[in-house]
Amino acid sequence: MGAERGNHGAGAAEGEVLLPASGSASGEQLGGDLAGVDNRDGLVVFVHGSGSSRHSPRNRAVATGLNRAGFATLLMDLLTPTEHASDERTGRLRFDIELLTNRVLGVLDWVSERADLNARRVGLFGASTGAAAALGAVARRPRAARAVVSRGGRPDLAPDRPEDVHTPTLLIVGERDAEVLRLNENFARRIPAEQEVHRVPGATHLFEEEGALEQVGQAARAWFTHYLFEPSSTPS
Template sequence: MGPEAGTVHIDADGATLVGDLAVPEEARGVVGFAHGSGSSRHSPRNRSVAEVLRRAGLGTLVLDLLTSEEERVDMATAELRFDVPMLARRMVAAIDWLAGRASTGDLPVGLFGASTGAAAALTAAAERPERVRSVVSRGGRPDLAGAALTEVRAPVLLVVGGEDREVLRLNQQAAERLTAPYAFHVVSGATHLFEETGALEEVATAARDWFVRMDGEAA
């Protein structure tokens, strides 16, 4: 299968979602991104991580889980970004969409969730255990996945900034509820957005290594 790249539209949960799909030639897997609070598929942090994954032979789907109208509402109310069940349903729809596409249908799926998007990614992984092979949470709120944490079967990597102490505590509590294999990667000196020099590069490298290793083990 040759390379593919472009903007895509996915019908999900009564909405049409917009995403950027990029699949390198002979891709070894594909990773769906669930962005975090107040962010979008244009987030430079997620796009930076996605580029590192593509260089490792992984396809990426960087997706807006809210429509443009919903984003305007959310900017004023901040309520939709915390609607984890809705975000998870849309992430499941994206996983199913990837399964039905010629370029990605046979590829193992990973999920990369940031902030509240991590809860959506974990909930979606619990809903599609036969499709999702691995999950990475970046500065995430896995605790918001609630009861779904015990249903996740894919190995989970929890990446947290060492100075993001409250989120680190919440991640530790959520990890205790996981029954799937998991690991922590604490980025020393980093705060919530990993804006410190070299911090985001460390996140991207850890995510790349996790997805590549898990895809290899599942092959």
């Protein structure tokens, strides 16, 4: 009930949607879950990585918090079912950032063609290698999203130069995730956009510690609220 199938431009209800899969040899589409379309403003597209999917419990928890805060959310798979099965055996596609970046751009095109979504300001929430794909997407298409949030991301794997990222970017990293923290700090120093590295005290890479994921959600909500709800030219 409530699911929409196919790439239609308008009138879709919440629920499961099918999204374009750029470069798919099999012609399959990507799965997605759309929620909060009745909320007032802003759409956050979740970009999963490192073998995960739209069913990631961590990202779904963050998405639920964003829905309660007034955002619409789209959790998407980056791989088709056939590709996911192949990647489970080889682990290769999850690191094909060029492919993943093109998938994100294709989904942003899908959003722009939908009458119930295309007037919203869009944000991207990327995790692990998905963060690299999200950053690649905004580097190539700066107006496609108003803000990016990365959770435990690998910005060093982004296919474009950090200097090409002109979208405000929040990099959330566990304080005890030392190598990933170093990579994020290096990336932040090079991008020309407004940026912040948010360290979650005591947290490791998966934010499994008590209260860590709640801090991720709070930081993401604050960032998206500022950039998706307010005019970009807010006076200082």
